[in-house]
Structure formats: structure tokens, C-alpha cells
Amino acid sequence: MSLLANWYDFRDLGNPVARLIEALQDAGLSGGWIYAISGLLGAIGILSFVGVAAVINIWIERRLIGRIQVRRGPNRVGPFGLLQPVADAIKLIQKEALQPDNADGIMFTLAPIVIFIPAILAFSVLPWGEHMVLADLNVGVLFLLALSSTTTIIIFMAGYASNNKYAILGSMRVIAMLISYELPVVLALLGVVLFAGTMSLTGIVSFQETYWSWLIFFQPLAFLIFLLGSTAELNRTPADIAEAESEIVAGFHIEYSGMKFGLFYAVELVNTVAVSAIIASLFFGGWWTYGLEEFIPGWILFIGKIYSIYFIFIWFRGTLPRFRVDQLMAFAWKVLLPLALINAMMVALEIFIWTEYEISAGIVLPIFAVVNFALAGVLIVGFGRVMSRTMERFPKLPRLVKDIDVPLPEPSTA
Amino acid sequence: MAIKTEPLVVNIGPQHPSTHGVFRMRVTLDGELITDAEMVIGYLHRSMEKLAEERTWTQNIPFTDRMDYLAAMTGNFAYCITVEKLAGIEVPERAEYLRVIFAELQRIASHAMANGTFVNDCGAWQTPLFYMFREREKILDLFEMTCGARLTLNYMRIGGVAFDIPDEFLPQLQLLVDELPDRFDEYDQLLVDNEILLMRSRDIGIISAEDAMNASLSGPMLRGSGVAWDVRKGDPYGVYDRFDFEIPVGHTGDCFDRFMVRMAEVRQSLSIIKQAMEQLPPGNHCAEVPLNFRPPEGEIYCRIESPKGELGYYLISDGSPFPFRFHVRSPSLINLSALKEMVVGQTVADAIVTLGSIDINVGEVDR
Amino acid sequence: MDDLGVVIAFWALAAMTIGAAAMLILVRNLMHAILFLILSFVGVAGLYITLSADFVAVAQVLIYAGAISVLMIFAVMLTPLSERDNSGNFLQLPALVLSGLVIAGVTFVALETEWREAGRGSFDTTAAEIGEALLSPFVLPFEIASVLLVAAMIGAIVIVRDD
């Protein structure tokens, strides 16, 4: 049995599955059955990763934020506080899942469940290793964008069904924000798609492998736009205006308690991992790491990259204050969108030059990398100058006065 | 013709993470814009002014702790100085200096707390608050070293302070004084150079110098608006006339100016502490005050510069061991009175930032 | 299309789509109606996938479920509660008759016509071909569509702008 011969070869978990499929074909099963079985295996793999990630990330996030905030973070339950997520989950499950009197019952219950669907579906198109992809859609990037746009509706469902004013404020904010941020994100990804010439994530990773370079070197501006845009899409600081702890308390999930709240909490973490994974595959080569994947399994490298990017999101969260709604909108429309448009046009021009004059990749790609980095630098600095002209760049510090300069009141006497 | 929308009435508070206690603001919203606001206070009313009339002059000192519990020392200070003035008690030199040191330490602790929560209200996920807590913690350690308590100190007495400082106090204080300026430089880097914080706090919640004076604001609220007024200079009490320090004054009166005034005042406080440490004379720490203390008949109003503004006590004595009238002019309450003018026309997010920049303490607002 | 899995998926999605669309008639709350409409859109996207039109399916989710429905939610949220019902008007019976006629007519035509069916399998990669088709034979409609979008955007802004 070839299936058992290399079972210990965990470098590429796709290989055992491929052999399993071969074995099933030899056994004479029809295509549908094989399709179902392999899909089920992949789904189990992804779901187990997502489940473990959602639990572990609670610990990682709390520990790291704790370190950023000069405190220790959870360290009581289990070794290094590792069992803290379990304790959290037990607490949340025990709690009563309250439902407001005039809430829209079905929508209220459905929203935290349905919101998991796009979050988990996003993992299905990601290439985890050379042959490890559940659904190699040829419109993978567009698929991810479509998923992120459906999240909007579900968040609105939650906010609307809660019958709470804070929740309505939060969900209207979400809708306005996500609609605005979809444009720069789409345009940033357009740059990547144009460069790689395919919308399939597998194709984009193999493009990076073919030309022996991560796409961040050709698309630094797209990376930055996507990173900032996705913090908004993820509702994380500095763009967490939908939850806005200090303003509208918890925004769209203010009325949720118990495990319903826990689901929202978990889906935020899962979404963050998903976006980190998307960034890792689009800009950092996915499982491909300059030949390192020969020695370390590609999927481990991929998870390592996911968590490196996840760290950036935690760092943002630990450091930055929050934008106001209109400032966030202005940032999307006045800064990110023009930058993304210029980037997309630049990429189109470069690809045109590349394909039309048939210059070899070895010459033209380093030039593109340099040009794009220079362009990114110039655009960011230039935009910073233009945007800050309306406001004095450096704040006026308070002036120090030696003596009081207001008319003295009558001195108080006994 | 605008769309006819239904106004949305939202309760901000009394249970809200950014109202710093149980303060409630009933705002009418048009979308996110505040068209009307109504302040509702009294959720933490403990009837201290009335209770104080049933207790002796000395027994009232703990009440002053529990008003502004983030600046208990200044509450003590203001009350004791008022009673001393009423009774004409001479306070020993050393006690005066110790009072200044502790009041200024308390000012630093209170401003650290105020600025930490202010940045928190701007949406930072608690990080600046925790750093500010770290500095405050060291000050609280010094308090604990001296009087055993950390928050409600009850340290000052009529005629002086309860205990002399322990031997290890001054070296520890010296360490802190040397260390804090660097720390606050670091926070300037983290916060003042942060574009998002500037965007959130500049030109928000502006109150002009004239309005501020008319509303009888005081403390950083007034100084942020550009009025150089400080009770320590304008109406010196204790030994404050012996120190050389400056008043930081803002330019426009927005939230950022108030924030920066507090940041700058921390440095001035440190300089006062340094001077007080150098001048600290030896001697007795408390004057002799009879146990059955009865000040002569009369009334008095006396004020000091608390971290939040002008903290005044109005006391009437009828010659009995109990005050006849015990009234507090609490800066939090009076600074809060300007909030409505500041928030109407702003968004909810700005209103929260504005409220944070006022630095109220509901314990002091409601008493 | 004889693969059993695809056939089952098609009928399940068709049932979901039509069921959700039918709920559009029945529910009282306009907000629920919009959510059922979104479910119906997603179902149609699923049907596109079973018909091996994956690019169109994803575009359907992106634009219909992600954008148009959000516009509708905005429109509903801008109107007061009293306007948010989903009741019918006096045309219900004629509309029912007309709808029945449409179903009967199309079913008749669909069953009676001899379609020139091609024994074609599913398409491999649709995205690239659609892109080429858009930019070579359909380049004029493509440009006009972009003009239309700009015109619609400006028009929508002009209509709702405060005078």
C-alpha cells in the first residue's frame, strides 16, 4: 500500500490525501464519493486548525497585550496560563444567554452562528502546502472579497436584531465603514492579481515560487493598503469603531451574553487569522519560503507567517488609539483609495511593458521592485505632506507662564 | 431640505466604561451628532456634607479622602488648611514642606490617571493607562511607606501631618524624581507624536477663555483655555510662595491642550518636589492640637489648587466640637457644568473624549 | 450534468432560492424581507456554481449580497418605522394571475422547444475568458457600462443631496 509507505512524511499533508484518493479510485468508487471524502478530510483539517487557533489566539493575544502593557497577562490557569481560554469558555457557556424583550428573536440567535460561515469559508481557498488546498478556485481572491462583504450584512443583522440604540449605532458604523474600505482593499488586491496574472491563490503562490520572490517586494504599497484596510474590515484597533469599547460600549454585540458573545469573540480571532493567512499567501509566498520548505514542512512555515502577521495586528491593538468615524472614512477615501488607484495603474503599466516587449523577468522584475518601492515611498511621504497641510504638523506645546495674568480676586480672609 | 429623521435619545451611563464612575449623560442624537445633552448626577451621592455636621472636626478628615479618592492628599490638605485658618493654628515648618511634597506627588498621580484614562477614551486599548498606572503605583508605594494607606490616606491632621516620613522615604523619592522625567518624555513620544491622538483630541471640545472664566472653571480646564491662573500663585497657601515654578497654559482650549497642560504640570510638580526636598527642615511634624478641639465661632472659605482645579472648603463653626456647616466647592462638579456647551454639536465619539479631558471624579461631583 | 452530487446540490439550492424568494411575499417585516432576499441571492450564486459559472457566482455574492442589499438596508433605515411594512396593495390578485401565466408560459416553451443542446462539460477557467471577452468583442459595452456607473453615481448623489 503506497498510502502507508510514507505516512511519516508530514512535509506535505496533501500527499497522503492524494494517495488516499488514488487508493479509492483503485477501489472503484465514483467521482462524487472521492470528491466528498477528500473534501471532508480537508474540511476536518481546516476546522481543527480554526478551532485550535481560536482557542490559542485568546491566550496569545492576551499574553502579548499583557506584555505590551507592562503586565503579565493570564498566568494562573494551567502552565503559563495556557488553559485560560478553556476557563473562559467554561465561564461563557455557563452564563445565561440573555435576549432582550423586543429583540428580533430569530435574527438575534442566528447572527452569531451565521457569522462563522464566511470566516471559515475563507480558509478553504488558502494553499497550506504544495498540494494542500481544499478548493483551488480560479477566482479565489474575488471569493475572499465576496466573503468579507457578506460579513457586513451579518453584523448588521446582529445590531438590528438587538433592538438597542448602541447596537444600531455600531452596526450603521460597520456598514458605512466596510463599504468604504472595500474599495481600497479591492484595488490593492487588483495590483497583486495583475502582477501574478491569476486570481487563484495557488496560482499566486506558484507565481512567487516561479520568479523566486515574494510579492511584497513588487507590491509594497498594495501590502500597506491591504494591511490598513483589513484592520478596518476586521474591526480591530485603530479602526474598531463598530465595537468602540469607550464610546458605544460594545457596538453591535452589546446585548449578547454567554456563548453568543463568545462566538462573536471567537469569530473576530478567526477572521484575524484568516486575514493574516491571506496576507501571508498573497504577499509573503504562502508556504513557499525560498527553498526552506524543503526542510521544514510548508504548512508549518505558513502558520509561522500567519502568526508573524497576526503579531502586527496585536501590536496595532496594543499601541494605537481609535479613529473617529468620519476620520476613518476620510482616510479610506482621501488617502487609501487614491494610493490604491495609482498603484493599480502603475502595475498595469509595468505588466504592459513586461508582456509587450517580452523582456526577461530577471531584468525587469528587480527594476519593478525598485520602482514600486520608490513610488510607495514618494506617495506616502507626499500624501502625508498634502494631508497634513490642513493641520499644523507639530502640536503647540503649552507655554509656560511665570506669573498669573488674570485680575486677582479679593484675597480670602478669615 | 434635510431628511426628516427621528431623534435618537441615548443614555450614556450611568454604567458606561467611559463615564469614570456613575455619571450619566442623556444625549439626543441626530445620526452621530449630539443635538442636546443633559447631565444627570447624583448616583454616588453619599451625603458627606450633612454627615460631617455630626462628627468632630478631626473625624471629618476621612470624608475628604473619599470625595476625590484619586487625590485624597489634596482633599486632606484643603480641609486641614481651612480648619487651621479658622482656628488660627500655627503649623510647623517641616509639616508644611511634607504637605507640599505629598500634595505634589498626589498631583502627579492624579494627572497620570487623568491622562491615562483620557487616552483610553480616545480608544487606545488601555496601554497608556497601564503605563500611567505604573508611575502612579510608585507614588502610592511612597504613600504606603509613610502612612500605611494607598488610596484613602487620611494622612494630614489639623496642625500638621499624622506621621513623620520614614528614613528610607527620601532616597526613594529621589529615585522617583530622577526617573519620572525620562518616563514622561517617553510618553510624550508615544502619545504626543501620535497622529491619531492628535486627530482625535485637537479642536475638539473647545471652550474659550472667556467662557471658561464665566463658567467658573478652574485647574487644567481653565489653563488649557489660555488663562494663566493657579491658586498656588494667585492666592498662595502653605509654603507655596517659596517655590519657583511655572504655570503651563494652553492655546485654544481644546482637549489636547488640557491633556498637554496636565503633562506639563507633572514636570512642574517634580520641580516643586525637588525644591521642597532640598529645603525640608528638621523639626516637629505636627502642632499640638487639643483632643477636644473647638475652633472659635466664625466662618471661612479657603481654597487650594487640587489636581482637578480649585478645591475650596467653606466651614462655619459655632464653637462646638462639630462643624455647623461643611461645604465643599468641588472642582469636578463645576468643571462638569461646562460639558453641555462643549459637547452639543459634536459626535458621540468626541463627547466621550471631551468628558475624558475634563477629568471628573464622580466621588467628588456627587459627594 | 449527470453527477449525482451536483444534481442534489442544484435542487437543494433551487429549493432554497425559491423558498427564500417566496418568503419575500409572506414576511411582514421589511428588514426580514431584505434578509430573505439576500438568502435568495446567495442561492442563485450557488446555482451559478452548479452551472460552472464561478466568476459570475462570486460577482453575484459580491455585488448583490454585499452591495445592493446594503443599499436597500440603508434606504429602509432612512425611513421611519411606520413605513417599514411589507404589505400588499390592491394589485395582488392580478399579479398572482400574471405570475402564474409567466410560469405556465415559460414552462411550456422550455419543455416544447427543441434546444440545440451541446454535450459540453463544465467550463474550466471562466475568469480569464470573461476578461478577454469583455475587452475584445465587448469593449464598447464595457466602456459604456463604466460611463453608466459614473452617471448613476452622480445621479444618485444629485437626487439625495440637500438643496
Add this chain to the structure above:
Amino acid sequence: MSIVLLAARVDLEHVLIVGAVLFAIGLYVALSKRNAVAVLMGIELMLNAVNLTFIAFARFVESPRPLDGHVFVIFVITVAAAEAAVALALAVAVYRHRETIDVGKISLLRW
């Protein structure tokens, strides 16, 4: 049993019938609802039904350029987006002037 057998495969006719049912529901919604947004929802449903038949023809019917159906659907989606934006802007504008979006009560153009 025969119905089950009929449904055990998907041919052009089946997709067309599904499309027809969808179109009929959209037509009913568009004609019979009072609310302007509901009417728009019916119209969108009808457009979806048409798109479905386009895709079905592209999938099943012999043609030199089979993907033209897909291209048409893309155009329809584009136009639908533009149409929805304008229609909803109209609904908001009408509401602003007449304080109702009941299409029965908007009688400005009635003779």
C-alpha cells in the same frame, strides 16, 4: 416516482423552470407591494431570474462563443447595481418630499 426520476438530472429545461418561478415571484413582489423598496426587491429578483437563464443557456446550448452569456450577466449585474443606487436614491428623495414611500400614494404622475 417519475417526478423523482425527472429531477435526478439537471437539464436546460429544469433551470429554465427554476428561473421562471423566480421571475414570477419577482413579478408578483414588484406588482403587489406597497413599499418602494419592496418593489425594487422584486425587480432585483426578476433580474436574477433572467441572469440564471443566461447562465443556463451558456452552459447547455451550442454556441461558438459560449461565454457570452456570462459576459451578459456581468453587464446585467453592473446595470442592476447602478439601477439600485438610483432607485434607492429616488426612494429616499421621494420620502423626503412626500414623507412616504408607499408607491400607491405617490400620485404625482397620475392623470
